[in-house]
Amino acid sequence: xxxxxxxxxxxxxxxxxxxxxxxxxxxxxxxxxxxxxxxxxxxxxxxxxxxxxxxxxxxxxxxxxxxxxxxxxxxxxxxxxxxxxxxxxxxxxxxxxxxxxxxxxxxxxxxxxxxxx
Numbered sequence: 001x002x003x004x005x006x007x008x009x010x011x012x013x014x015x016x017x018x019x020x021x022x023x024x025x026x027x028x029x030x031x032x033x034x035x036x037x038x039x040x041x042x043x044x045x046x047x048x049x050x051x052x053x054x055x056x057x058x059x060x061x062x063x064x065x066x067x068x069x070x071x072x073x074x075x076x077x078x079x080x081x082x083x084x085x086x087x088x089x090x091x092x093x094x095x096x097x098x099x100x101x102x103x104x105x106x107x108x109x110x111x112x113x114x115x116x117x
Contacts (some may be wrong), residue, residue, distance in 0.1 A: 016060025020052050020068040028079040046101050053105040062113025069105025073098050
């Protein structure tokens with residue numbers, strides 16, 4: 001059995017979460033290099049990430065969706081929210097947005113994600 005066959009059988013949830021986190025990291029870096037970060041655009045970026053988590057849950061399962069939501073929320077707070085480079089978030093409203101994203105991402109993953117056998 002080749003490596004690809006093993007990965008497609010056993011590693012599908014991990015592969016789905018990895019791809020989603022890679023797309024989110026590229027989006028965060030691109031958004032950060034764009035300069036100005038109004039809060040409304042950060043909100044739309046979080047909604048896009050929520051759609052990404054939903055896609056991962058539908059394609060790769062609920063566990064992959066939940067993992068992707070946690071990793072994307074961490075990347076979002078480290079790469080885009082002040083203080084940059086730290087998991088801590090200074091603004092309470094931004095902390096609430098991250099918490100709502102986590103709750104929504106994990107809930108959507110559990111509701112719509114398929115259970116892999």
